[in-house]
Structures are given as C-alpha cells and as structure tokens.
C-alpha cells in the first residue's frame with residue numbers, strides 16, 4: 001500500500017503517545033513520521049515500531065511533504081499552526097476544540113457520520129472525548145427510532161486533564177495514606193482560581209463556566225452531539241463530573257425516543273453496532289466499568305433498562321477509554337477512512 005507521510009503535533013502528550021502506539025498496532029501505512037512538540041521536547045528520541053524518531057520543535061515550516069497531520073497540542077496551537085499545515089497541502093485531523101463547530105469543518109465519528117469526511121476542505125475535527133463515547137451509542141439508536149431528548153451525567157477520568165492530573169491523584173492518595181497534608185494544584189483545571197482535592201472526592205466542574213451555569217465541557221456535549229448526529233433540534237442536557245479514576249470515562253445516559261424502544265430492542269441494536277460492545281447481564285453482575293475498559297477500543301454499554309418514570313425512554317450506562325476511542329483511535333480511524341476512500 002502507498003505510504004503516507006504523517007506529522008503528529010503533540011507527539012509527547014497523552015493522546016500523541018497513544019496515537020503512535022496505534023499507528024504501529026493497526027499497521028497504518030506511514031512513510032515519513034514527523035514528531036512535533038514544544039521546544040522543551042526537541043531532540044527527545046521516541047521509539048515507534050522498529051524506528052527511533054527524534055522529536056522536533058513545531059514551526060510553520062514543519063509540514064512540507066506531509067500527507068496527514070494529527071493535531072493534539074491544545075486549541076491555541078491548532079489555531080496558530082493548522083493553517084500552515086493546510087497551506088502545505090496536508091490534510092489535518094484536529095483533536096482540539098479549535099475547529100469543531102466551524103460549519104466548514106466536518107466533525108466526525110466514523111461509525112456514526114463517516115460520510116461527512118468527504119466534505120472536508122483540509123480539516124476534519126475529532127470530537128470531544130465524552131461526546132464521542134456518547135454518540136457511539138446514540139447514533140445507532142437514533143437511526144432505528146429518532147431520539148427526542150438526552151440527559152447525560154459523566155464520570156470523567158483524571159487522565160482527561162493530562163498526565164499531570166494522574167500524578168496529582170496518585171500523590172494525594174499516597175499523602176492521605178501517610179497521614180500527610182494533601183496538595184491540590186491542578187484540578188478542576190490548571191488556570192482556575194482555586195484547586196480542589198480529587199482523591200476521595202468528585203468535582204462537578206470540567207473546564208470553565210459559561211452560559212446558564214453550564215461548563216464549556218457540558219455545552220460541547222450539547223452542540224457537538226447535535227452536529228455529529230445531524231440533528232440540530234435534538235435536546236441534550238449534560239452534567240460533567242471529574243472522578244478519581246485514572247482512565248476511561250463513564251456516562252449515565254437517559255434517552256427519550258419519539259416512539260417506544262424496549263430494552264431488548266436496544267440491546268439487539270447495540271450488539272450489532274460497529275465499535276460498540278454490549279456488556280449487560282445484571283444477574284451475573286456483568287456491566288461496564290472503567291478499570292476493565294481502559295486500554296480497549298470499543299465503547300461498552302450495559303445497565304439498559306426502561307425509564308421507570310417516563311414511557312419511550314431508556315436508561316443506560318456507557319464506558320469508553322477516552323484516550324483511545326475518545327481521542328487517538330477516532331482520529332486514526334478518520335485517516336484510515338480517508339485512505340480507504342482515496343482521499344489522502
């Protein structure tokens with residue numbers, strides 16, 4: 001297969017590292033591999049398959065000869081450098097929020113709206129991790145019977161806030177056990193006015209507060225879901241919560257349909273849905289949990305049951321590895337789709 005030259009912006013970060021592993025694991029046909037990060041990481045050597053690649057400092061000139069560039073170094077880096085990558089002729093798959101709501105930019109989960117990729121003008125956006133995990137389940141249900149309203153509460157792992165947040169949780173647990181004072185310097189987010197302990201705690205605050213008392217993370221789940229599902233009138237309301245879990249986001253989702261859908265019907269639809277795994281056997285205590293899902297590709301769903309308070313509605317529990325399907329894997333699947341359809 002023809003090889004593609006690949007750039008990874010943010011190659012030293014959590015998502016970048018996962019993407020490098022997946023490129024090898026999935027046999028992605030990469031030719032040149034350009035690993036880009038901040039000047040702090042320039043010169044670092046990273047093993048990728050049987051190669052060792054030297055990390056370079058990102059610059060406007062980083063993209064000559066590149067076919068596909070993955071961006072995962074934060075929104076401001078994308079806003080500044082994506083135009084240079086597009087100018088140089090690369091297709092950009094952007095994992096930040098910079099271009100997600102741009103009407104010219106497809107926002108894609110390949111299993112749900114892969115056909116949107118064909119409309120790209122140089123950039124394809126990868127959705128927010130919690131949104132991707134949710135639409136993997138909503139998409140197939142909505143195709144079967146239109147969804148009217150979704151009420152979601154998330155239980156988001158600390159790794160979603162970066163590698164430093166994992167260190168902070170671990171340090172707090174160690175300090176707690178040693179009977180020492182706990183340090184909190186990072187969560188809910190680094191630039192917040194105050195920081196709270198995450199060990200043995202829950203923080204109902206992910207990203208900044210915006211309109212109506214909802215956080216930016218919560219609004220992302222509303223608008224990105226509507227865009228991906230091509231359903232601008234779909235009602236979505238979210239509460240996003242950081243929990244002391246290392247990896248994998250969990251979501252409690254209440255789905256109201258236009259017509260009745262039984263739990264068995266939902267199980268049948270979801271067990272046939274690509275990228276989704278049904279794990280739903282309460283009698284055997286089988287349901288998805290973040291510890292089991294970490295490092296896995298599919299989005300897991302269980303606890304499917306009738307909403308006891310509302311006809312036409314179901315409750316379910318959905319868990320996905322937010323660094324894999326929620327970020328790196330989804331980005332790579334977008335690139336694989338483009339190869340399959342001769343777009344790169």
Ligand code: A2P
Pocket residue numbers: 009010011012013014015016036037038039040041042058072073074077162163
């Ligand atoms: P570096 O490791 O050199 O700081 P995470 O999401 O895990 O925090 O990772 C963020 C990624 O984005 C890292 O690879 C980081 O590189 C990279 N990054 C952050 N700021 C910049 C920047 N201004 N230019 C290029 N890469 C950046």
